Amino acid sequence: MANTTIIQTEGLTKVYGMGDILVKALDGVDIHIEQGEFVAVMGPSGSGKSTLMNILGCLDRPTEGRYLLAGQDVSGLSNKQLAAIRNRQIGFVFQSFNLLSRTSAVGNVMLPLVYKRGAGAPPPAERHERAMAALEAVGLADRANHMPNEMSGGQRQRVAIARALVNNPVLIMADEPTGNLDTHTGHEIMKLLHDLHSRGGTIVMVTHEPDIAAQTQRTITMVDGKLADDGHGRRQ
């Protein structure tokens, strides 16, 4: 597999104004993540890891610095363009699953396809087919028409993973994916992420559980908005 850079940030800085005080949530963060890497992001609360996740997931823009996603500078894109990037290149897995509660599993998985527009927008029949394939990939094809409230936490997270995969993203952002699950179910979800990784997926996962982080190849540690450890043994 070619070694392609998926994430490259240079001096990533995020400043929030809180009244008269300016808070630097991120302070010059340089990160480099290659295709096929499985990276954990750790750090105490307030360390800036959530802010980093939001920017890497294109939910937010840096105040300063550059962010190249799969070679494309996304730090200055408009909200609309960021939405398109999220739609086509990023798949999210959240701690609280974030499924539409009144929509079936397959309906939830189809959601990113619904918002895919322009070239490559799949027609409805193909959408359903792809959503079913994604559900099959996470072992839930038989639950396609169940509502989220009819499913266990583990099953819901699987649906969320299927949703993250359905548009073939270049990057999976997982924010505490096992945080709401018991240990056993958490292991199952991790196994699924490992499976995904072994097939070449690039995954960035925020966690505060060291044993979960230890399952990844590399752990990035954030402290006070700075990169304390980039996981390559180098400290900034």
Place this chain on the structure above:
Amino acid sequence: MTTATDILTAPSLPAAEAAGQAILDADGMIPAREILAIAWEGVVRNKIRSLLTMLGIIIGVAAVIIMIAISAGTEATIAEQIEGLGANLVFIQSSFMRGGPGGGNSVNLVYDDTAVVASVGGVVGTLVDQTTSLSVEAGSTTLTDIQIVGTTPDFPSVREVTIADGRFFNEKDLAQTAKVAVLGAGVAADLFGDADPISQQILIGTTKVTIIGVAAEKGAVGGVDFDAQIYVPITLVFDKFIPSQFARFVGNNVRMIYAQIDEDADMDTVIQQIEYKLAKSKGVTVEELPFTIQTQDDVIETRGAATEAFRNLLAWVAGVSLLVGGIGIMNIMLVSVTERTQEIGIRQSVGATSTDIRLQFLTEAVMLSLVGGLIGVIAGVGGAYIFGATSDMRTVIVPSSILLAFGSAAAVGVFFGFFPANKAAQLDPIEALRHE
């Protein structure tokens, strides 16, 4: 065919790069069908609340349709009354009607003017009437409050009343103030049952008159029941049935002369001729002639103007209720946006743009209005029908009022849906996702 294996295979990056700027293409709209499906889901999600939200619109739309149906019914009744007076009529009346007859020099519309009008070419009949209400006695049967219509011999032809038995009175009866009467079919049956009324005598008020004819059944036209009336020479009404003081006051002045015009004649020409001849007989110029001559259409229009003010008032009331309905939709949509913040965040995280979100909520508001409008149309049409069937008021459902009401409902939806939809579209995805 996409398989599970394909899904789990990493995407080919070169392909993504080749897509280049296409990745950033977020300007296209997602298909309307998709927006509709999403919005519809939002509407049916909470049916009771949606129904309550629509209530204002339902009432507003139904009110518009019912109000317009009532005023259209009133106008139709007026038109029928005027048209029920006969076909192709012109109405000649003194412009000073309210002033009453004045001194010797003033020009009044008098009974003798009927002859002048009748002499105009194209006039095929003239009619003057004076109605009063009296009790009628025949043998042991007494009827009270019977309409006694004093009129002229052309009455049957102008008003399209057929004489079933006997004859109508003629010019000679009129000239002699003959004590004769023609009975409406209903009155004849009430007074005489199956017996032949011709040549029988009845007491109208205190005057004994002889029955010379019975009219065929005609029924009610424009609220006037022809079968419940008794027809006598107008001279007899002036002479016997109108209180003497009033008769002295009125003299031989008449309220109105009806002239029936030949179908083939040109109405305007005939009216000009009537004006000219009346002016000549009164010794004044046409400009000085203090009479108004109107066609049936003119009269319908004049009377219609009176109902218009009423209709405008009703329209305002209905409009206000539509407005209130719109505010109701806005309120519920605002609550809905707050409640569904997380849903909005989820949609944003998978690629929904602010335009997508705005359209979703706007469409939902319009959908609520339109479904409410549709229910309102059904309620309005049904309500107008029931109202017309069970009350004295007549209702005529006007198709354009349905379009108007429905269109207003849609406009209300767009107008009042815009603010909540905008609020939803401007949510920050991070905060929306965090919202519980």
